[in-house]
Amino acid sequence: MTRLATEEEIEALLKRYRIPHVNEVCAKDLPRLLNASRKLPTPWVLKIISRDATHKTDKGLVKLNIHNENELKKAFATIQKKAKGIRIEGYVIQEQKNGVEFIVGGKVDPVFGNVLVFGLGGLFVELIKERSLRILPIDEKEVRTMLRETKASAFFTGYRNQWVSEDALAAFVMKAAHMLYHEERIMELDFNPVIAREREILVADARIVWND
Amino acid sequence: MTPELAAVMKALTQPKSIAVVGASRDPRSVGHGVLKGLVHGCVFESGSCIPYNGIVYAVNPKAKDVLGKKCFGSLKDIPGSVESIVVAIPAKFVPQIMEEAAIKKVKVAIIVSAGFAELGVEGKKLQEEVVKKAKAGGIRVLGPNVLGLLVPPNNFNASFALTTPEPGNIAFISQSGALADSVVDWALQARYGFSFLASLGNTADLDESDFLEYGLDDRKTKAIAMYLEGVKNGKKFLKTAKKVSQTKPIIVLKGGKTERGGQAIASHTGSLAGSYAVYQAAFRQAGVFSAESVEDLFDLAKALASQPRTQGKNVAIITNGGGVGVLTADYCAEAGLNVVPLKQKTLEKLEKSGKMHAAYSHNNPLDLVGDALPDRYEAAVNTLLSEPYIHSMIVVQTLQTMTDSQKDAEVVVKAHQTYPNKPVVCVFMGGKYSAPGVATLRKHDIPDYNDPLKAVKVLKVLSSII
Incomplete structure (x- = not known):
């Protein structure tokens, strides 16, 4: 049987493998969200937690650029309207980070086993399809070759004023590879987007399918 | 190669004695073609048709002789020992032949017959029975459902390919028998030579990795071209290809590029890492070159077999x-x-x-x-x-x-x-x-x-x- 990992499970897993995540708080309702928001620097991102929703942005279930409580209330109302027919299990409020968006993912291939994917991420990931793949296990040298294979490598020397540290990204991808290789329960993994700015590499959205 | 595999490959590629089971008199039949390939060197003249110099037996209970060869009623009736057999009879009779072959202490069997796993559940059962009987008798199997095996440097053509290409330095391992057959004809015109051509069929026993190992140790082979649709044991393939490609270049044409439609892909990674993309990654990690077309496959094979490699640009x-x-x-x-x-x-x-x-x-x-x-x-x-x-x-x-x-x-x-x-x-x-x-x-x-x-x-x- 496969099932989606819960937010709590993902949080625990990322912690165990020291994979950094954007600051966020989960809450069940609006009052608790408002309360939680006080601990987070603005601007914020509001998302719903639901096992029904893969492409949350497409469905209007992610709101960006929220600067204060009033805007948060408004965003909350809009999301609720859009989420008709979708089971809402809760909400996440995140500190909004800007940077280059990558995807780091993995899956179990029936022939070759664990496969790691790295590429340009974000909203247009499937349109751009700029990615490279490796069969695990791999060493850091191979991870670096993998990173340089895609156009994402332009950011390692700077592109349009955005620079991403190759060392930091390689270390991040190595951790993800390590996790994927050692956690046999993971069937599918999506870190998308991973937001990178200089040496800071953070998971902004994670989705994991367990094989239980 | 392990000594065991080397012995198996030797029995496959240059057997002292080989029997064609199903050596039909009908010139249009597969069994007749196989026997002719061994006895004459090929079915249609190519300029490279030389009779195989091992002992060739014909097995056919209904005929007295075929192509000048005396026919034996069964494997058991052959007086001498038989190292290898080619099986070209209807699928349902193949398990019986494996039993007889075991008694005869046959080492290897090339099963040309179709009608096994490629047909579905029933065929798969029959194939499993054949493999079980072969294993019990210590027989290694190429196939079933293969074109056969050609080793031009040994004048060995145990296949129903229409002819024999020139001997040369390219090995061709193909999951498609029909493609191999057409490549043989085309190679004649393009004057390509081959060290061996193996059609893999259903890979019930010997598989692509075993032939890669053989290609590595075979002195005639300088480059290995492959047509693959899928491998069963990815880890074994990756490990073997990685080892072989360090000495002998491997070029693969992979069939099945497009994904099966209709399957909803739930994750982003799933859509970025389809089966073809994963194969390409595996090839890359194993140091295997990827070809885009049949012509590309042999263009690359020809160049890699004959020319040195350089790091310079x-x-x-x-x-x-x-x-x-x-x-x-x-x-x-x-x-x-x-x-x-x-x-x-x-x-x-x-x-x-x-x-x-x-x-x-x-x-x-x-x-x-x-x-x-x-x-x-x-x-x-x-x-x-x-x-x-x-x-x-x-x-x-x-x-x-x-x-x-x-x-x-x-x-x-x-x-x-x-x-x-x-x-x-x-x-x-x-x-x-x-x-x-x-x-x-x-x-x-x-x-x-x-x-x-x-x-x-x-x-x-x-x-x-x-």
Whole structure:
């Protein structure tokens, strides 16, 4: 049987493998969200937690650029309207980070086993399809070759004023590879987007399918 | 190879004795074709048809003799020992044959018969029964559902391929028997030679990795071309291919590029990492080259079997036609090859040879001008290959009235012998009148293509740009 990992499970897993995540708080309702928001620097991102929703942005279930409580209330109302027919299990409020968006993912291939994917991420990931793949296990040298294979490598020397540290990204991808290789329960993994700015590499959205 | 596998491969590729089970009298039947392949060397004459010099037995309870061979009613009736068998009878009788073969202490069986796992559940059951009986009898199996096995250097053709290609240095391992059969015919015309051709069929026992191991140890094989649709044991393939590719280049054409439609892909990763993409990653990690088409597969195999590899990216282009030189330079740049500017001292050497036309290009591509005779090619090719900063070469020849294609080819062959560590690829454009030169190049294993794009594509691989 496969099932989606819960937010709590993902949080625990990322912690165990020291994979950094954007600051966020989960809450069940609006009052608790408002309360939680006080601990987070603005601007914020509001998302719903639901096992029904893969492409949350497409469905209007992610709101960006929220600067204060009033805007948060408004965003909350809009999301609720859009989420008709979708089971809402809760909400996440995140500190909004800007940077280059990558995807780091993995899956179990029936022939070759664990496969790691790295590429340009974000909203247009499937349109751009700029990615490279490796069969695990791999060493850091191979991870670096993998990173340089895609156009994402332009950011390692700077592109349009955005620079991403190759060392930091390689270390991040190595951790993800390590996790994927050692956690046999993971069937599918999506870190998308991973937001990178200089040496800071953070998971902004994670989705994991367990094989239980 | 492990000693066990080496013994199996020896029994497969040069058995002391081989029996064709199902040696039919009907010339249109598969069994008849297989027997003819062994007894005559091929079904249709190719110029490379030499009878196999091991003992060949025919098994057919309904006939007295076929193709001059006495027929035995069953394997058990054969007086001597039988090392290998080719099975070409209806699928349902194959388990019985395995039992008889076990009693006869047969080492290997090439099961040509179709009607097994490729047909579904019932066929799969039958296949499992065959494998079980073979295993119990200590018999290794190639197939079922194969074209067979051809080893031209051993004059061994245990297949129903229409003919036998020339012996050569390319191995071809194919999951499609029909493709292998067509490649044999095409290779005759293109004058490709093969060290062996193995059709894998349902890989119930021996698989692609086993033949890669054989290719690694086989002295005749210089490059291994493969057509694959899928492997069963990915880890084994990855490990074997990684090992083999360090010594002998492997080129794979992968069938099944497009994903099966209708399957909803839930994750982003799923949509980025389809089965074909995963195979490409595996090939890359194993040091295996990927071909895009059948022609590409053998273009690359030919070049990798005959030419040295280099880490250098500096290519020299020599041409007697400006246009083709420009095209070649464009393709090189796109491929990541460096059309290196010629140094002053190189130009001086060219001048000093006294063979250059006053209007020669003084640059790379080195345009020798249309009236270039072999002596001008000779001066240019040797001067440039002698320069340490030039790592590889493309020699273009367009046809003018005075062009001597034959002699130009000889110039290239000789220069390659003088500088064996630098890859040389030719583009002798034309057809009828360039044929003598093209034949000479082929005879001496200099890759030649009628289109500069192809030449650049293989040079890219030879220059370790993947």
